[in-house]
Amino acid sequence: METHQFFLSLLIILLAARLFAEIATRFELPAVIGELLAGIVLGPSLLNLVEPTETIRLLAEIGIILLLFEVGLGTDIKQLVRTGGSSVVVAVSGFLLPLVLGYTLAFYLFDQSLLISLFIGGTLTATSIGITVRVLADMKRQHSAEGQVVLGAAVLDDVLGVVLLALLYEFSTGGGISVLNAGKVLLFIAAFFVLAPIAARFISVLIKRFDSVSEVPGLLPTSIVSLVLFFAWLAYEMGAPELLGGFAAGLALSRRFFLPFAISLHSDEGFSHRIEEQMKPIVHLFTPIFFVYVGLSLNLRDIDWGSGFIWLFSLSLMAIAILGKMVGPFMLRQKSAARWVIGLAMIPRGEVGLIFAELGRVSGIFNNEIYASMVIVIAMTTLFPPLAIKWFYRRFGALLDS
Amino acid sequence: METHQFFLSLLIILLAARLFAEIATRFELPAVIGELLAGIVLGPSLLNLVEPTETIRLLAEIGIILLLFEVGLGTDIKQLVRTGGSSVVVAVSGFLLPLVLGYTLAFYLFDQSLLISLFIGGTLTATSIGITVRVLADMKRQHSAEGQVVLGAAVLDDVLGVVLLALLYEFSTGGGISVLNAGKVLLFIAAFFVLAPIAARFISVLIKRFDSVSEVPGLLPTSIVSLVLFFAWLAYEMGAPELLGGFAAGLALSRRFFLPFAISLHSDEGFSHRIEEQMKPIVHLFTPIFFVYVGLSLNLRDIDWGSGFIWLFSLSLMAIAILGKMVGPFMLRQKSAARWVIGLAMIPRGEVGLIFAELGRVSGIFNNEIYASMVIVIAMTTLFPPLAIKWFYRRFGALLDS
Numbered sequence: 001m002e003t004h005q006f007f008l009s010l011l012i013i014l015l016a017a018r019l020f021a022e023i024a025t026r027f028e029l030p031a032v033i034g035e036l037l038a039g040i041v042l043g044p045s046l047l048n049l050v051e052p053t054e055t056i057r058l059l060a061e062i063g064i065i066l067l068l069f070e071v072g073l074g075t076d077i078k079q080l081v082r083t084g085g086s087s088v089v090v091a092v093s094g095f096l097l098p099l100v101l102g103y104t105l106a107f108y109l110f111d112q113s114l115l116i117s118l119f120i121g122g123t124l125t126a127t128s129i130g131i132t133v134r135v136l137a138d139m140k141r142q143h144s145a146e147g148q149v150v151l152g153a154a155v156l157d158d159v160l161g162v163v164l165l166a167l168l169y170e171f172s173t174g175g176g177i178s179v180l181n182a183g184k185v186l187l188f189i190a191a192f193f194v195l196a197p198i199a200a201r202f203i204s205v206l207i208k209r210f211d212s213v214s215e216v217p218g219l220l221p222t223s224i225v226s227l228v229l230f231f232a233w234l235a236y237e238m239g240a241p242e243l244l245g246g247f248a249a250g251l252a253l254s255r256r257f258f259l260p261f262a263i264s265l266h267s268d269e270g271f272s273h274r275i276e277e278q279m280k281p282i283v284h285l286f287t288p289i290f291f292v293y294v295g296l297s298l299n300l301r302d303i304d305w306g307s308g309f310i311w312l313f314s315l316s317l318m319a320i321a322i323l324g325k326m327v328g329p330f331m332l333r334q335k336s337a338a339r340w341v342i343g344l345a346m347i348p349r350g351e352v353g354l355i356f357a358e359l360g361r362v363s364g365i366f367n368n369e370i371y372a373s374m375v376i377v378i379a380m381t382t383l384f385p386p387l388a389i390k391w392f393y394r395r396f397g398a399l400l401d402s
Numbered sequence: 403m404e405t406h407q408f409f410l411s412l413l414i415i416l417l418a419a420r421l422f423a424e425i426a427t428r429f430e431l432p433a434v435i436g437e438l439l440a441g442i443v444l445g446p447s448l449l450n451l452v453e454p455t456e457t458i459r460l461l462a463e464i465g466i467i468l469l470l471f472e473v474g475l476g477t478d479i480k481q482l483v484r485t486g487g488s489s490v491v492v493a494v495s496g497f498l499l500p501l502v503l504g505y506t507l508a509f510y511l512f513d514q515s516l517l518i519s520l521f522i523g524g525t526l527t528a529t530s531i532g533i534t535v536r537v538l539a540d541m542k543r544q545h546s547a548e549g550q551v552v553l554g555a556a557v558l559d560d561v562l563g564v565v566l567l568a569l570l571y572e573f574s575t576g577g578g579i580s581v582l583n584a585g586k587v588l589l590f591i592a593a594f595f596v597l598a599p600i601a602a603r604f605i606s607v608l609i610k611r612f613d614s615v616s617e618v619p620g621l622l623p624t625s626i627v628s629l630v631l632f633f634a635w636l637a638y639e640m641g642a643p644e645l646l647g648g649f650a651a652g653l654a655l656s657r658r659f660f661l662p663f664a665i666s667l668h669s670d671e672g673f674s675h676r677i678e679e680q681m682k683p684i685v686h687l688f689t690p691i692f693f694v695y696v697g698l699s700l701n702l703r704d705i706d707w708g709s710g711f712i713w714l715f716s717l718s719l720m721a722i723a724i725l726g727k728m729v730g731p732f733m734l735r736q737k738s739a740a741r742w743v744i745g746l747a748m749i750p751r752g753e754v755g756l757i758f759a760e761l762g763r764v765s766g767i768f769n770n771e772i773y774a775s776m777v778i779v780i781a782m783t784t785l786f787p788p789l790a791i792k793w794f795y796r797r798f799g800a801l802l803d804s
Contacts, residue, residue, distance in 0.1 A: 003644060004635050004638040007464075011631040011632055018624050018625065021618045031617075054456065055456060216423045216424060216427055217682070218682070221686050222686060223416075226413050226416045233406050233410050236406035236409075242409065278683040280619070281681070281684055284624060287620075288620075
C-alpha cells in the first residue's frame with residue numbers, strides 16, 4: 001500500500017470513529033456503539049470506502065491488547081474481596097448461564113457444531129466493565145452498594161471470560177476439544193496469571209530505576225508498550241490469546257494490585273499515575289481502530305435477511321444474553337430495586353464480546369451470518385441497558401436510598 | 403504476517419532502539435546514533451533478526467511525519483527575526499555550499515547522473531535542530547549569543563532543506579528536471595506554507611471547542627494525529643513529500659507561531675501545552691521506529707569494501723559536509739571562538755539527512771553503496787560535533803564570556 005493511501009485510510013478511520021462516537025454520546029449511547037457503526041458505514045456494508053488491510057488489522061490488534069492492558073490497569077482486586085459473595089454469585093451465574101444456554105440453543109436448536117456452539121456461548125459471557133463503569137459514573141452511583149457489587153462482578157466476569165477465550169482459542173487452533181487439552185491450557189493460564197504479574201512487577205521496578213537516570217526522552221511509553229507486546233507474545237507462545245498478556249501486564253502495573261508475598265515491590269502511587277498519564281493518549285489513539293475494524297469486517301450485504309434464520313437466531317440469543325445476566329441478582333438478599341439495577345448493569349457485552357466474535361471470524365469458526373448475528377446481539381445488549389438503567393434510576397432511585 | 407510475529411518484531415525494534423540509545427548517551431553521543439545502530443545490528447548487515455515488512459515501514463512513516471510535526475511545533479519564528487542577519491548568513495551558506503559542492507563532486511568526479519548528484523548534495527544540506535539544541539542545552543549554552551545564532555540558522559536551514567526535498571521529490575517521481583516543473587512545485591509549496599498553517603489554526607480552534615464539550619476521552623491525541631495525517635496526505639496530493647505536511651501542521655500549532663493577520667486566532671498557551679503533553683508519548687513511541695528502519699534498510703554486507711569507491715566517496719563527502727557548514731560562521735563579525743562553536747554546532751545532519759537518504763533509496767535513485775555512504779556520512783557528522791563542541795567549550799569557553 002502506498003504511504004499516502006495508508007495515511008488517508010487511517011485518517012478516515014480515526015475521524016469517523018470520533019465523529020460517530022461523539023454523536024452516540026449526544027444520544028446518551030456508549031461511544032463504542034458509535035465506533036462500531038463508523039466501521040459498518042465505511043466498510044463493505046455501506047460505502048466501501050476503507051479496506052481493512054493487513055496493516056490496519058495489525059494496528060487494530062495493538063488496539064485490543066492496549067485496551068485489555070487498560071482494563072487490567074483499572075482492575076481492583078480488593079473490590080472483589082470487599083463485595084465478596086454477592087459479586088461472585090452475580091459473576092459466576094452471569095458467566096455460566098449465557099454460556100450454557102447459548103451453547104444449548106446453538107447446538108440443539110440451530111444444529112451448529114460443538115466448537116461453533118461453544119464460541120457462541122462464550123461470546124455471550126463477558127460483561128463490558130468499561131460501559132458499566134461509565135453508566136454508573138454518569139448516574140453518580142459507582143460508589144453505591146449496588147454499584148460495588150456490579151463492579152466486583154464485572155471484574156471476575158472479565159477474568160472468567162478471558163480464561164474461556166484462551167480455552168476456546170486452543171480448541172480452535174490446536175488439538176481439538178479434549179479434557180487433557182483443556183487441563184493443559186488451564187495449567188498454562190494459571191501459571192501465566194501467577195508468574196506474569198510478578199515478572200511484570202519486577203520489570204516495572206527496572207523501568208522505574210531507568211526512568212530516573214535516562215537522558216533519552218520517551219522511556220515510559222516505549223518501555224510500557226514493549227512490556228505489553230512482550231506479554232502478548234508470551235501469552236501466544238503459551239497457547240493463550242495475545243490479549244491475555246495485555247490484561248496480565250495491566251493487572252501487574254495497576255495501582256491497586258498487590259503481591260501478597262512481595263511486599264518490597266509494593267506499588268508506587270506516583271509512578272503508576274505517570275504510567276497512566278503517558279499511556280492514555282496511546283491507548284486512546286489505538287483502541288478506536290479496533291472497533292472500527294470490527295465494523296469493517298462485517299458485510300451486512302452478504303446476509304440473507306429474508307431467510308428468517310438471522311432474525312430468529314439473533315432474537316433468541318438476545319433473550320439469553322439478557323436473561324442469563326438477570327437470574328443471578330435475583331438470588332441475592334437485596335432490595336428488589338437493587339436487583340434490577342445490578343442485572344441491567346451486567347447486560348452490556350461490549351469489547352470482550354467483540355473480541356470473541358472477531359476471533360471466531362478470523363479462525364473461520366463463524367461464517368458471515370453467525371458473525372453478523374453476534375455483532376448485532378452485542379450491539380443491542382450494549383445499546384439498551386444504559387438507557388434502561390438511567391430510566392430506572394430516575395423512576396425508582398428513591399427506593400434504593402431509603 | 404501473523405499477529406504474534408508482528409508483536410515480536412515491534413517489541414525487538416522498540417527495545418533495541420531504547421537499549422542502544424541509552425548506551426549512546428552514556429558515551430555522550432546523540433540517541434539517534436544508537437537507534438540507527440540498533441537497526442544495523444538487527445537488520446541484514448548483522449543479525450538478520452527483524453524483517454522491515456510493509457507494516458513496519460508504514461509505522462516508520464508515521465514516525466517521520468510525527469517527528470517533523472514535533473520539529474514544527476518547536477520552531478520559533480521569532481527566533482529568526484531576533485538573530486536576523488547572522489542566522490541567515492549561516493543558514494544560507496550552510497545550505498548552498500554542501501548542496502553545490504556535493505553535487506559537483508558526485509557529478510564531475512564520481513560520474514553520477516544529474517538527479518543522483520542533486521540528491522547527494524541535498525542530503526548534505528540540513529542541520530539537525532534536535533541534536534544541535536540538545537548539545538547546547540547540555541552545555542547550558544542555548545541562550546548564549548552564539549547559541550541563538552545557531553538556533554535561528556538551524557530553523558531556516560530546515561525549512562530550506564524541506565523545500566529542496568519537495569523539489570527533488572517532484573523531479574524524481576514526476577516530470578523530470580525542468581524550470582517549469584520547479585516553478586510549479588515552489589508555487590505549490592509557497593501556497594501550502596501560507597494556507598496550511600491558517601487552515602490548521604482554524605481546525606485547532608475547532609478541536610479546542612470540541613475538547614471542552616466532548617464526553618469521549620482521547621479527543622486530543624486522535625484529532626491531532628488525524629490533523630497531521632491529513633496535512634501529510636494533502637502535501638502528497640500537492641506534489642510535495644508527506645513530511646512537509648507534518649512540519650506545516652506542527653508549525654501552525656506551535657506556541658510561538660503567530661498569524662499576523664489573524665489576531666483573533668492567537669494561540670492559547672495552555673491549550674498548546676496540553677497538545678504537547680498528550681502528543682509527546684505518541685511521538686516518542688513512533689520516531690525510534692523510523693531510525694531503526696533506516697538501519698534495517700541498510701545492508702553493509704552487500705558493499706564491496708575492497709573497491710576503494712566507498713572509502714573515497716564517503717571521506718570526500720564528509721569533508722564537504724564539514725567544510726560547507728564552517729565557511730558561513732567565519733564570514734560573521736564574531737569572536738573567533740564563537741565562529742568555531744557556531745560552525746561545529748551546524749554540522750550534525752541527523753534526521754532530515756536520513757529522510758533524504760531514505761527517500762533516495764525508496765525512489766531507486768540511490769543504490770545500496772551510495773545509500774550506505776550517505777548514512778555513514780550522516781552518522782559521522784552526527785557523532786563527531788557533539789564531542790568536539792563539548793571539548794571546545796571546556797577548553798575555550800572562557801574566551802566567549804569575556
